[in-house]
Amino acid sequence: MGEPINVPGYGPVKFPDNYTDAQIGSAIRVLTNQAPTIDSEIDDWRKYAPPRPMMDRAEDVLTRGVSSASFGLAEKAKAKVHATLGDGTYDENLAKYRGQVEEAGKNLGSTGALTSDVVGGLLTGSTLARAGVTMVGRLPAAAPLLTKMGIGGLEGSAYGAAHGAGHTDTGKLEDYAKNILEGAKGGAVVGMAAPAVAQTVQRAITPFAAANPAHADMAGILDRFGVGTTAGQRTGNATLRMMEDTMAKLPLGRMIGGNPGANQMEQVTRAAMQRSGITPGPGVTATPDVLAAAHQNLGTAIGGIQARYPVAIDPPLVNSVAQIMQDLPLLQPGQQGTVRHFLTRLTGGANGAPMLTPEEAQVTRTQLNRMIRAQNGMNGDKNYQETLISVKNALDGALERTIHAGNQPGDVQALQQLRQQYANLTSLTDAIASSQAAGAHGVLTPTALSAATARSVGKGNAAQGVGDLNELGRASSGLLRSPPDSGTATRDSIWDPIKVLASPAAALINRPWAQRYWGNQVMPHGPSPPAAYPSVIGAGTAGEDQFERARRGLLGE
Numbered sequence: 001m002g003e004p005i006n007v008p009g010y011g012p013v014k015f016p017d018n019y020t021d022a023q024i025g026s027a028i029r030v031l032t033n034q035a036p037t038i039d040s041e042i043d044d045w046r047k048y049a050p051p052r053p054m055m056d057r058a059e060d061v062l063t064r065g066v067s068s069a070s071f072g073l074a075e076k077a078k079a080k081v082h083a084t085l086g087d088g089t090y091d092e093n094l095a096k097y098r099g100q101v102e103e104a105g106k107n108l109g110s111t112g113a114l115t116s117d118v119v120g121g122l123l124t125g126s127t128l129a130r131a132g133v134t135m136v137g138r139l140p141a142a143a144p145l146l147t148k149m150g151i152g153g154l155e156g157s158a159y160g161a162a163h164g165a166g167h168t169d170t171g172k173l174e175d176y177a178k179n180i181l182e183g184a185k186g187g188a189v190v191g192m193a194a195p196a197v198a199q200t201v202q203r204a205i206t207p208f209a210a211a212n213p214a215h216a217d218m219a220g221i222l223d224r225f226g227v228g229t230t231a232g233q234r235t236g237n238a239t240l241r242m243m244e245d246t247m248a249k250l251p252l253g254r255m256i257g258g259n260p261g262a263n264q265m266e267q268v269t270r271a272a273m274q275r276s277g278i279t280p281g282p283g284v285t286a287t288p289d290v291l292a293a294a295h296q297n298l299g300t301a302i303g304g305i306q307a308r309y310p311v312a313i314d315p316p317l318v319n320s321v322a323q324i325m326q327d328l329p330l331l332q333p334g335q336q337g338t339v340r341h342f343l344t345r346l347t348g349g350a351n352g353a354p355m356l357t358p359e360e361a362q363v364t365r366t367q368l369n370r371m372i373r374a375q376n377g378m379n380g381d382k383n384y385q386e387t388l389i390s391v392k393n394a395l396d397g398a399l400e401r402t403i404h405a406g407n408q409p410g411d412v413q414a415l416q417q418l419r420q421q422y423a424n425l426t427s428l429t430d431a432i433a434s435s436q437a438a439g440a441h442g443v444l445t446p447t448a449l450s451a452a453t454a455r456s457v458g459k460g461n462a463a464q465g466v467g468d469l470n471e472l473g474r475a476s477s478g479l480l481r482s483p484p485d486s487g488t489a490t491r492d493s494i495w496d497p498i499k500v501l502a503s504p505a506a507a508l509i510n511r512p513w514a515q516r517y518w519g520n521q522v523m524p525h526g527p528s529p530p531a532a533y534p535s536v537i538g539a540g541t542a543g544e545d546q547f548e549r550a551r552r553g554l555l556g557e
Contacts, residue, residue: 005024013027015027057107057108057112059104060104060105060107060108060116061104061108061116063100063101064101064108064116064120065120065123066120067101067117067120068117068118068119068120068121068124068163069120069121069123069124070124071124071159071163071166072167075094075097075098076094076166078093078097079091079093079094079097080093094169098169104116124159125155135151135154135155139151145195145199148195149192149195150192152191152192152194152195153189153192154188155191156187156188156190157185158184159187159191160182160184160185160186160187160188160191161180161181161187162183163183163187164180164184167183168180206520206521207517207518208237208240208518208519210235210521211235211236211237212236215233215234215236215478215479216234218474218478219233219475219479221471221472221474221475222472222475222480225268225271225472226271227267227268227476227480228264228267229264229479230244230261231516231518231519232244232519233261233479233480234479235521240518241483242483243509244260245261245483247509247510248260248506248510256504256506256507257506257507257508257509257510257511258510258511258512260510260515261480265443265444266443268444268446268449268472268476268480269285269442269444270285271472272428272431272449272469272472273286273290273294273428275421275468276294276421276424276428277294277297277298277421277425278425285442286432286442287442290442291428291429291432294425295422295425298421298425299422301418302362302419303358303362305411305418306358306361306362306399306415308358308406309358309399310356310357310361311358311361311398311402312354312402313347313348313353313355313356313398314398314401316397316398316401317346317347317395317398320394320397321343321346321347321394324339324387324391324394325343327387328340328387330383331384332384335387338371339387342364342367342388343391345360346391346394346395361395361399365392365396368395369392373456375388376458376459377455377459378459380458420468423456423468424469426456427449427453427469428452428469430452430455431444431449431451431453432444432448434448434451435448446476446477446480446481447476447481449469449472449473449476449477450462450473450474450476450477451473453467453469453473457470
């Protein structure tokens with residue numbers, strides 16, 4: 001190699017010793033974009049040249065991409081425009097621009113040129129798909145692969161034919177026919193392969209797409225409550241869920257791969273305890289002594305606030321009582337008597353006292369809550385329940401006005417929070433009692449909290465999201481139930497040498513890095529999520545007011 005020659009705008013280049021001055025001059029003109037490649041002999045000078053400037057490479061990518069995106073028509077359009085403006089003939093200009101495209105491909109190399117061509121073609125295809133012009137763009141995501149391949153082949157042949165026509169420069173009909181046919185054949189092959197390749201790539205990156213958006217929603221709820229979930233639970237894929245469970249039950253499976261679903265119900269229990277006014281320390285569960293102490297503490301705190309405020313019988317309370325009295329004829333005779341009894345208390349009793357003592361107010365509210373809960377279930381009288389809720393709301397409103405009159409708004413907020421915690425504690429206690437063996441250790445079972453919430457607020461209200469613990473219970477019931485297992489396979493695997501040897505495979509399923517891969521949704525595939533329906537209860541409607549009244553009354557807020 002001779003001494004390097006400094007090429008303006010490019011840098012020093014060493015040319016082979018056997019190059020003549022003419023060959024070096026031709027190479028320099030190509031390097032400085034003054035001429036296309038003249039002779040294939042000098043193509044190997046490229047490997048001796050330093051990397052081309054970034055802007056030049058970007059220009060080459062753009063040149064190839066535009067040519068591909070326009071099916072070769074961009075060069076024809078530019079040639080026509082320049083010829084019209086008197087800048088050379090059409091044929092000369094077209095040869096020049098075709099040469100620039102070829103030169104850009106050589107500068108980029110085979111890989112760079114192919115990538116630029118593919119990106120340009122995809123840009124055209126995706127633009128047409130978004131505009132709803134293409135058949136592939138109209139196919140549902142859940143369409144069978146063979147259908148996608150067939151439609152892709154048809155559209156690919158159309159693109160290929162357009163590419164063949166766009167790159168026919170002779171103007172002869174037979175050349176057009178030949179190039180269109182060849183382009184259609186190649187385009188059909190690419191169009192049929194594209195859906196299969198895309199699906200393969202999708203499944204390689206995201207092997208298990210979420211079966212239902214509801215699984216992701218419930219996983220998000222549990223995450224907010226500090227409850228971990230497995231990849232199988234997040235995606236809703238039964239096969240993956242079974243694999244996780246099976247691997248964790250291999251003789252050495254938990255030691256090698258861990259158990260991503262371990263301690264989930266302990267986490268759910270702690271989250272419910274925190275919503276119920278309990279701050280669980282390490283290892284503390286909802287055992288009877290813990291629940292009893294919480295009931296005592298919350299009851300004392302609520303009583304401590306109420307004891308400071310005798311409830312004034314003010315005009316708003318009297319008006320609320322009068323409105324409730326107007327609806328009494330809609331109730332059964334025995335129900336009318338019960339409601340009148342409570343309304344008489346709220347208006348001072350037979351003696352017409354100007355206020356209710358704190359003790360009278362608390363006893364009245366406790367009795368109302370008990371009777372409201374008794375109307376839950378299929379046999380409950382919802383009209384009667386709604387009337388009792390109205391009575392309780394009237395009492396609560398009077399107490400809040402009394403506290404505000406004493407210029408203590410903080411006590412209103414504290415009382416509401418304590419009552420909510422007490423209502424949650426009641427549901428938690430019920431759930432623990434129905435959790436059988438796990439409940440004996442102070443731990444919930446997956447469905448217990450959801451069932452207890454439904455018993456507390458009623459199945460209909462629970463289905464509409466009523467209840468402070470409703471989300472947690474619903475997500476626990478929906479995601480955390482274990483796959484069916486008789487226990488026989490687990491017991492037998494202890495002495496099975498094949499399963500012992502298979503234990504290391506647990507790391508490929510249950511280790512944290514494996515869980516992140518199996519559960520990722522970077523490239524989801526499969527059915528599109530269902531459309532969201534707007535709420536039938538609009539903001540500020542009477543329906544919303546009724547819903548809010550039911551929510552507050554049933555939850556003890």
